Amino acid sequence: MAKGGGSRGQRRDAAPRRAAKPGQKRAQKARQTSTSKKPRGAPVVFDAPPPAQEEPRRLRLGTVAGATPGRWIDTWRERFPDVPVEVVPLELSSQQESLRAGGVDLALVRVPLDPDGLSVIALYDEIAVVVCSADSALTAVEELDPADLEGEVLLVPRDAVYDIDLPGTLTPRVDPPADTAEAIATVAAGVGIVIVPLSLARLHSRKDAAHRPLRGAATSTVALAWPTARTTPDVEAFIGIVRGRTANSSR
Structure with missing residues (x-):
């Protein structure tokens, strides 16, 4: 029977096991401890979402x-x-x-x-102006008095700035215009007048309409x-x- 210098049954081709370094032992032990303490069925915790970015200033x-x-x-x-x-x-x-x-x-x-x-x-x-059709007789003067508007149909749009009661003017028999733009389009066609601040007359200006200041009217x-x-x-x-x-x- 052959003699050998190693332990009985030991494979000669087995690689020798390297001893773990002290730092590696501690890391392995920490992982084992962490795994062993985690309860079965514990929920998986994902990373918290990044904080929402603030809206840019405006x-x-x-x-x-x-x-x-x-x-x-x-x-x-x-x-x-x-x-x-x-x-x-x-x-x-x-x-x-x-x-x-x-x-x-x-x-x-x-x-x-x-x-x-x-x-x-x-x-x-802002001063008040009377908007009328471009060929209206009201355009013959540079400034109008309330008396000049007697007999005119006064349109008051739903978004009217002024609540002006002008004696002698007529109330239209139809529903009031939805807004100032519609009212000016109506008077441009030769139907009635509308009283608005100067800036609105300029905003909705058109070739077939004109405006004149109304003397004594309230300002806006x-x-x-x-x-x-x-x-x-x-x-x-x-x-x-x-x-x-x-x-x-x-x-």
Whole structure:
């Protein structure tokens, strides 16, 4: 029987087992301990979702028809090129609700409005003008008196700015126009007159219509308004631009 120097039954071609280093032993033990302590059926925990990114800054400026904020917006873009201005058209009937509901940050509105909870700065007054057809006899003068309108059919659109009662004018027998644009289109066709602020006459100007100032009529005040509780730094900056502050002036 052959003699051998190794243990009985040991394979000669088996590779010797290397001893684990101390650091590897600790890592293996930690993995075994972690696996053994995890309860069966435990829910799988995924990585938490990344935090939602903040919406980029923007200034939402509401404007009623006829308001012209162009020069203020241009100044804003020069001073704050990274903060865009979003112009939001407002209906006259819902200008207050848009401000209070947070649909806009601030707005160019028409007075009167309920100032409760709002800050309001009057900006300028607009004169009232009479819009008529371009070939109307009313265009023979540069300015009209209320007496000149006697016998005229007075159209009052549903979005009318003025609630003017002119003695001697006639009430139309049809439903009122849906808006100022429709009213001006109607008078341009030779049917009646409509009284609007000058800016609206210019906004809806057309070749077959003309307008003349109405002497003694009430003016329409355009104002800047915003929710007092939401007076943000951006709102304050826009107010400063409207008031004529320079980029280096302090509040």
